[in-house]
Amino acid sequence: MKIQYKINAKVKADSVIELFKNSGLNRPIDDLNRIQLMLDNSNLIITAWDGIELIGIARSVTDYNYCCYLSDLAVKKEYQNLGIGKTLIEHTQNTIGDQTMLLLLSAEPAMEYYPKIGFEKVENGFIIKRKL
Numbered sequence: 001m002k003i004q005y006k007i008n009a010k011v012k013a014d015s016v017i018e019l020f021k022n023s024g025l026n027r028p029i030d031d032l033n034r035i036q037l038m039l040d041n042s043n044l045i046i047t048a049w050d051g052i053e054l055i056g057i058a059r060s061v062t063d064y065n066y067c068c069y070l071s072d073l074a075v076k077k078e079y080q081n082l083g084i085g086k087t088l089i090e091h092t093q094n095t096i097g098d099q100t101m102l103l104l105l106s107a108e109p110a111m112e113y114y115p116k117i118g119f120e121k122v123e124n125g126f127i128i129k130r131k132l
Contacts, residue, residue, distance in 0.1 A: 023074035046091045058088035070104040
């Protein structure tokens with residue numbers, strides 16, 4: 001198995017929905033249009049592929065200078081624990097550069113994962129949650 005990583009490769013919403021379903025990431029998978037808009041309005045998407053199969057994604061919004069928000073990190077269950085998520089984050093970091101902060105909001109099941117791959121927990125954040 002040779003995993004290929006791509007930066008800003010075109011990816012279809014239905015493929016991403018299938019990935020989200022398989023990975024366990026909670027996203028609005030019943031709304032194809034919303035997923036497509038999420039992809040269209042992101043300016044950094046790193047994907048992982050096993051041949052023609054999409055197996056991982058790191059979707060971000062960034063200014064490439066000061067901050068980058070990593071909105072989605074998902075890897076298909078059968079490919080988890082192989083370092084693919086960590087590699088997606090490494091490609092994200094390499095693309096945004098050393099001067100750019102990388103931040104994210106974690107789902108509860110992943111709270112123990114992120115410190116293992118170099119993230120620091122922060123206590124100085126605030127949120128206005130989406131209504132839908």
